[in-house]
Amino acid sequence: MAPAALVMEGVSKHFAGVQALSNVGLTARAGEVLALMGENGAGKSTLLKILSGAYAPEAGRIQIDGKPVTIASPADAHRLGVRVVAQEPEIIPYVSVAENVYAGALPRRGRLIDRAALRAKVAADIERSGFSGMIDPDQLGNSLSPAQRQLVEILRALSGTVRVIAFDEPTSSLSDHEAETLFALIRRLTATGIAVIYVSHRMKEILHIATRVLVLRDGQVVGERLAEETDEKELVRMMVGRDLSALFQRSARSPGRTILSVENVSSADVRDISFEVRAGEVVVLAGLVGAGRTELARAVIGDVPLTAGKIRVDGRALQLRSPRDAVRAGLCLAPEERKAQALLMKRSVRENISLAVLQRLSFWHVVNRREERQLAERYLRELHIRTPSIEQEVAMLSGGNQQKTVLARWLARDSKLLILDEPTRGVDVAAKAEIYAIIDRLAARGVAVLVVSSELPEVLGLADRIVVMKGGRVSGTIERADATEEKILSLAILDKAA
Amino acid sequence: MSQSLPDANASPPRHPPRLVLRRILEAIGVQNVSLLIALALLVAFIGGQNSNFFYSSNIATIGTTVAIVGILSVVQTVVMLLGGLDISVSSQAGLTSVVSAMVFMATQSAFAGIVAALVVGLGTGLLNGVIIIYGRVNAVIATLATLAAYRGLANLISNGRAQGYTGVDHVFIFLARGTIVGIPVLIWILVVVALLAQLVLHYTDFGRNIYAVGGNATAARLAGIPLNRYILAVYMLCGFVSALAGVLLTARTGSGQPTSGSQGLELQSITAAALGGCSMQGGKGTIVGTIFAVVLLGVLQNGLIILNVNSFWQDIAQGALLVIAVVIQQRRAGGRGIGLPM
Missing domain, CATH: 3.40.50.300 (P-loop containing nucleotide triphosphate hydrolases)
Structure with a gap:
């Protein structure tokens, strides 16, 4: 050896x-x-x-x-x-391939960069690596x-x-x-x-x-x-084969009418996607990172334009031009990057929870503070958000409690469809179980839930139906009863479904 | 801490004195407390050098000089809270000052002059917003460009000279030198503008959404807040208040001034907002802080005059203060070593 x-x-x-x-x-x-x-x-x-x-x-x-x-x-x-x-x-965008390769160690002659030597060096590297004809030393990084x-x-x-x-x-x-x-x-x-x-x-x-x-x-x-x-x-x-089943509980669910129906949707990153989510049902988008799930979620809420296909909400075809249209139609997205995309880190838990319902809490645009506090207090209790008070800065909360704050924001809005992109990323095990329980309660209450998840046990534990994506397309749909980790993983990574 | 004997009937005090003090401190804000301390030290120093500083006439002078820069600082605070910046406030004030005087001369109606100025201000603000939103131009660049353009326009229509004479009109005289219950009208205007801004920011969904947009634009967008409408509205508000400043400038000088009197107000308003605790990234800052900073800057300027310091030093002090204010902010934010600085 x-x-x-x-x-x-x-x-x-x-x-x-x-x-x-x-x-x-x-x-x-x-x-x-x-x-x-x-x-x-x-x-x-x-x-x-x-x-x-x-x-x-x-x-x-x-x-x-x-x-x-x-x-x-x-x-x-x-x-x-x-x-x-x-x-x-x-x-580095507006700099040549040669300089990109030798950034920080450019050949010099005196105090000046020796461009001829640099070019020759990189050309030789390209030749030696067998990349001839595939890349030009003078090409700029951005192109x-x-x-x-x-x-x-x-x-x-x-x-x-x-x-x-x-x-x-x-x-x-x-x-x-x-x-x-x-x-x-x-x-x-x-x-x-x-x-x-x-x-x-x-x-x-x-x-x-x-x-x-x-x-x-x-x-x-x-x-x-x-x-x-x-x-x-x-x-x-x-x-495969992780055992997290103890974290999941399932209430009796009775899926009702179709809330979201995605029909042959394409955008810059996804192609020809079709699936449905019914009221009181959890559908999970599974697949590898980069399979186009987040991009699909953004297309559904009107954040990126559709190039083809149709999105129906409650049976009505909608032209969503912005997340604002989607929120008004009852489609809400809790994005993947909690801190960068969902939370006002420097503001209080209360302000973060009420963000999407301020108008409803206002009379002639004056926010009713008492109602706002009551709303925040209610969700603090309901979702067990652990914080010293509703006035605590969100940045001071743990990842799990931050995620629950984001969920509370959308629960306050009575959303029809909740899209949760990697809802348990960076969250400890105990908080994961709590978030799973919240999702279960939501479904039992008749909310349509679409979860994007990369963790197989989570996919299996949550889903009524699993839509697997690969390379921007749907590679298969699996009902809960038939789902196994092997099947999902095969659809997510193998070239032909096993 | 000593505690008096508990009264059997009374419920225990909800906040012991120390807590009350802390709550008051928290309500004012740490940054504002340091501003107040700086103000107190400055007043003590200047007053110690020259006791004329404390004359009520001098206090009133400070008040009226800070009024115009004060209302601009207040509206600059609102723009900065949203995550923007408006460098063109000074040239918008200059342009509208000229407009107010020219329309007044043509119509002999102060009302018409003022309304025309305010409408022009809304228009220039709208243009700023449109350039920023639909041209996708960085706010600093967009308003730097319009700073030059609006100033050019003001000079163009006025031939670069002061316009008209408003010193005979009682409305303009009232604005410039009138008093209500012994306090100059200019100060009242500043108080009203600041109070309105404070109320809107603090109690309405508009204000809360402005903080949200500045704090995390993506989160605000996903929550369904119409970002573009907010940006347009805030820049129009900024144009409107700049026009109000322009009208006051006309009233104070007795004529429409294309540049004199307004030049440099952009630097002063940004300095005041930054010194008052406004974050350059948006989402953080208060009107109270800005007002404290405006008073501090006014006292400093007045003190330098009273103490016969070469007036060029004022500009240096102003620039230094802006840098110091931002440095303090960055230190407090605890910026970590990623990105530019080596």
Whole structure:
């Protein structure tokens, strides 16, 4: 067996009540490709960020070529020969590819940049990496396609002495031909004794390029297989199987009339989407990050224009031109980025709850403070929002209580359809259970609920029906009775439904 | 803290004295308390150097000089709360000052002159809003451009000279030098404008939505608040109040002034709002804070004159104060090391 270039042992990391990694170990051998798999939130990204020096682990040891090292910063990682190729690289917009690649280490002659040397250097890099004809050193950063941005990131990573290089879903923006070029490059890299770590959801690719596959689930290593001795079915089985069923409760639901009906809708990011949500029903949009679920949610509430198709609310076709139209029609969105998109962080819990109903609380535009306080107090009790008072600044609340504040805002509006985009992201387990209970109560009360979720146990626990998306399209719809994690994951990641 | 014997019948006091003091402090705000302390120190220093400072005539002078910049600072606060900025307040005031005097000369009616100025102010404000919303132009750039354009327009229609003579009209005289219960009309106008702004911001859904838009525009949009309407309305309000300032300028100087008297008011109004605790990013700030800052700036200016300091120092002091105000804000916000500064 080839010598280990990188060894990570007992690595742990947690964020605000969520154990992102616990006691993870991996070994990347020189000249091999180690694939990392796991569903969203399994801990792959956290592991890569520890490797790149962006996060400091709470426990664990890292060895490179047998020597113990500490990676405390991206500069450390670079010096030690560790590279992580980001999925969405930072590209400086109005600057050439050459300068983007060598930003911070431009060749100089005296005090001036040596443009000729820079150009020659990058041209040679492109040639050597096999990217000839795919990217021009003089092209400006802002004009690069997603694939070319990825190439710039790879060229950056190849500068200096490289021992370990990790790719985070590198092919998600590449065409088949470009992906083949990348695989050829990876083979050349491994031939020179570099260890490659390869993170991807694409089974075919992984079985094609990887030597070994390491599967993570809930921040723990589930197992490791030799690529030639495993298959897609086994890997999917290893990725699923979390038990969170204790967190869910289900009241009797009796779905009523159709509230939302999405008919052949297309927008810039999604194609030909159709589904329905009925009153008293929870429909979950499942799929991988980047499958177009958030974009679909935004199209439904009129935040991005439809290029085709129709949206009916209560049977009536609506032309929603803005979220304001949607809110008035009873469609409300609790967005993914709570702090950046939903909350007035510097204002009180009361003001955050009443934001969407101020007009109703006002008489001749004077806000009735007493009614407003009563409303806030009521939701504080009903949703168990834990805060010293309704006057507390929302920024001081925990993630779970912030999310409940957002829910309270929309409950106060008596929405017909509530769209919750990743409602439990960054929320601890206890608050998760409470949010699930709130969603259940809403459905029992006859509200139509559309949840976007990337966590399979959550999808299964909440949904009456599951709409799985992949690459901007619906890849399948599963009723609750037939749903299993394997089925959802297969529809979300496999090229053909298994 | 000593406690008197409890009265068997009375319920225990809801707030012990220290809590009451804290509540009062919280109501005024920490930033405002530091402003008041700065004001007290400044008054003590200037008064110690020259006791003429305390004459009631001097106090009234301070009051009337801060009135025009005061109403502009109040409306600038509203614009900044929404997350915007209006640099063109001074040239809108200059333009409307000229308009009020010219229409007055043509009609011999102060009423017509004032109404014309206010209508022009609404129009210039509307144009600012339209450029910002539909042209998607950054508010600073848009109003910097109209600062120049409106000033040019004012000079164009007035040939760059003071227009007309309003010093004989009793309405203009009343505005400039009249008093109501012994207090100058100019101060009353400032009080009324500030009070109205405070009431609207504090008690109406309009005011609350202005804070929401400035605090988190995305959240406000998703909550169904019509952002564009708010931006248009606030810039029109700003134009309207700038026109009011223009009318007062005409009244005080006795003629329509295209530039003199209004130049620099944009800097002063932004300085006052920032010093009063208005966040440059929007969503944070109070009218009370701005008024304290206006008084502080007025006292400083008056003090520099009384103490015979070279008037050029005033501009330097003004600029320094704006920077200091924003630096204090950034420190308090605890800005973290991401983005520009190295």
